[in-house]
Amino acid sequence: MSVIFLRFLRDLWYWNTVEERVLDFVKKTAAEGDPASVLDALDVYYTDHDVILSVAPEKRLKIEEVVRKAAPKVCLEMGCYVGVSAMAVARHIPLEGRLITTELYTKTAKVAREMIRFAGLEQVITVVNKRADDVIKVLRSEYSVDKLDLVVLDHSKWSYLPDLKALEKGGFLHKGTIIIADDCFWPGVPGYLEYVENDPRYQTERFYSIALPGIMDTVDAMAISTYKGDN
């Protein structure tokens, strides 16, 4: 039986989705308006309760470290889910900064918006309920984005490379744009990794951690790349 079918049965049993259960847990255990408390509660859920698709706690802390150092103002994420990486980014970007995050599924986007509102980050994060590539097409016209300082890739694995190339083609990258890509080893994005590690326009480092802590020991890596420009 596939994992998706098992998840469907479990959601039917509980009469809600795992994402809705995560939101309930956060509302019961975290302090409203406090992103750190919300993220801590999500770490507890991740570690002690149920498998969720969010970035694992160790990776979340690495994302926060990168964002604190780089202080990006204009940020785009592909793959919002319940908003863990989005909130990890948003709590460290400068006051005038903003993050647009894309989520394919309407029900999940609704949970993410409520999670982000509860954390008090709704002024910083815009959740767009669309496919990432459709959002890239209208980044300039609908979201007034000219250049991106930070990009987070955490959506469908086969979309990483085409979506990065669409950002290049659209002229959205500048010297110093940081691109963080999750799940590079597991489930894995070999084509993407090969591209950012071999194209001289990118300087890439890997951050290794366990893919699903407490469930399996498989090693995963986030790729953290800096765009160096065309010359």
Ligand SMILES: C[S@@+](CC[C@H](N)C(=O)[O-])C[C@H]1O[C@@H](n2cnc3c(N)ncnc32)[C@H](O)[C@@H]1O
């Ligand atoms: C691994 S989860 C993201 C986890 C999230 N970054 C977090 O830390 O909470 C991937 C999410 O990407 C969404 N997704 C998949 N393909 C997408 C696409 N092409 N555009 C936008 N969202 C997509 C899925 O619905 C799912 O919610």
